[in-house]
Amino acid sequence: MSRWKPDAHGRLMGAAIELFDERGYDATTVAEIAERAGLTKRTFFRYFSDKREVLFSGADQLQRLWLEGIAGAPADATPLAVVTAGLDPVAEMFTERHEFAQIRARIIEANPELQERELIKLQNLAGAVERALVERGVSANAALLAAQSGVTVFHVAFAHWVEQDDPTAFRRLIAKSLADLRSLTAA
Amino acid sequence: MSRWKPDAHGRLMGAAIELFDERGYDATTVAEIAERAGLTKRTFFRYFSDKREVLFSGADQLQRLWLEGIAGAPADATPLAVVTAGLDPVAEMFTERHEFAQIRARIIEANPELQERELIKLQNLAGAVERALVERGVSANAALLAAQSGVTVFHVAFAHWVEQDDPTAFRRLIAKSLADLRSLTAA
Numbered sequence: 001m002s003r004w005k006p007d008a009h010g011r012l013m014g015a016a017i018e019l020f021d022e023r024g025y026d027a028t029t030v031a032e033i034a035e036r037a038g039l040t041k042r043t044f045f046r047y048f049s050d051k052r053e054v055l056f057s058g059a060d061q062l063q064r065l066w067l068e069g070i071a072g073a074p075a076d077a078t079p080l081a082v083v084t085a086g087l088d089p090v091a092e093m094f095t096e097r098h099e100f101a102q103i104r105a106r107i108i109e110a111n112p113e114l115q116e117r118e119l120i121k122l123q124n125l126a127g128a129v130e131r132a133l134v135e136r137g138v139s140a141n142a143a144l145l146a147a148q149s150g151v152t153v154f155h156v157a158f159a160h161w162v163e164q165d166d167p168t169a170f171r172r173l174i175a176k177s178l179a180d181l182r183s184l185t186a187a
Numbered sequence: 188m189s190r191w192k193p194d195a196h197g198r199l200m201g202a203a204i205e206l207f208d209e210r211g212y213d214a215t216t217v218a219e220i221a222e223r224a225g226l227t228k229r230t231f232f233r234y235f236s237d238k239r240e241v242l243f244s245g246a247d248q249l250q251r252l253w254l255e256g257i258a259g260a261p262a263d264a265t266p267l268a269v270v271t272a273g274l275d276p277v278a279e280m281f282t283e284r285h286e287f288a289q290i291r292a293r294i295i296e297a298n299p300e301l302q303e304r305e306l307i308k309l310q311n312l313a314g315a316v317e318r319a320l321v322e323r324g325v326s327a328n329a330a331l332l333a334a335q336s337g338v339t340v341f342h343v344a345f346a347h348w349v350e351q352d353d354p355t356a357f358r359r360l361i362a363k364s365l366a367d368l369r370s371l372t373a374a
Contacts, residue, residue, distance in 0.1 A: 080371050116307055123306050144343055145364070145371050152335040156328070176334070184267050184332050185372045 002035045009047050011037040013100065016054040021103045025051075025111055049073030055104055055114065058097070063128050065089040068131045079138045083129055084178050091171040096169035104164040126151040153177045196226055196234050198224040200287065203241040208290045212238075212298055242301065247283070250315050252276040256321045266325045270316055270337030271365050277359040285354035292349040310371040313338040340364045 015036035019028040069086030130147035157173035202223035206215040256273030295301040317334035344360040
């Protein structure tokens with residue numbers, strides 16, 4: 001049985017990530033994931049369309065939290081400040097998922113098809129952030145640039161966060177990544 | 188017969204883009220492309236692995252030109268200046284391909300699978316730019332940020348370039364996109 005969260009969804013995620021880590025992603029079956037979680041295949045498919053979804057189901061939650069954060073940003077904040085302030089609720093979600101994220105990152109790194117999926121999810125996220133900025137009254141051009149730059153800040157901070165050992169470091173790494181971007185683009 | 192370039196490669200590209208535009212991408216076959224170009228299917232497959240490659244073969248040339256541009260940038264330029272200066276040779280290539288690029292953009296816009304391919308090519312490009320910066324002695328973190336930001340500048344300029352009618356505007360749009368990024372990230 002998995003040592004991860006007690007609910008069925010959490011147990012399936014924990015069992016899957018353990019098995020992907022032990023045996024490799026390709027070699028792991030849905031039946032094995034369900035067995036490790038002490039559940040049936042039928043229960044697995046109630047939560048996930050396939051084993052790949054275990055790795056990507058968090059993207060919806062990430063997007064929801066990011067958009068909530070953007071909606072809550074001060075009305076007078078600059079577009080890029082809105083985007084990065086919107087990552088505060090994401091930092092809280094990530095703190096609890098550090099070990100999962102570390103193993104997940106290794107699995108994706110080793111699998112080009114999963115890398116493509118990750119890229120597409122990230123770009124969908126950029127599109128959602130861009131639309132949220134336009135809804136706040138940001139011009140189309142600034143919204144596109146701020147969303148893409150915000151995803152770059154996120155992407156760089158995330159890469160550093162999974163490589164180091166402190167689960168709570170995400171917020172600090174976002175601030176560092178934003179400061180690095182500012183100094184890089186200073187004329 | 189296609190009104191495009193006289194060499195076999197150029198004729199195949201021109202015939203393909205005409206047919207994609209007239210009939211749609213999915214409805215066009217390799218046999219029809221070869222026929223329109225006045226060539227055989229066998230000749231088509233000497234240049235392209237499939238019809239999708241007609242739309243993406245330019246990415247290799249783009250990458251080669253961009254990396255040449257980066258290699259030729261002044262030694263004391265900042266990382267982001269290196270990346271954007273590297274786009275000068277790309278602007279020349281693009282000037283000759285504006286009409287192709289406009290039709291291509293419409294086709295990709297209408298097809299999610301092609302959008303994913305485009306995204307992956309763009310991210311491969313970012314990876315190549317990042318490695319070129321590291322080879323120039325830029326730190327890993329700055330190289331990643333500058334490459335991602337450079338691809339954002341490119342992506343935004345490219346989107347504007349295909350939407351407007353002046354084939355020579357790409358260089359100006361890169362400068363505008365870079366200036367917009369600088370003002371967006373100014374603290």
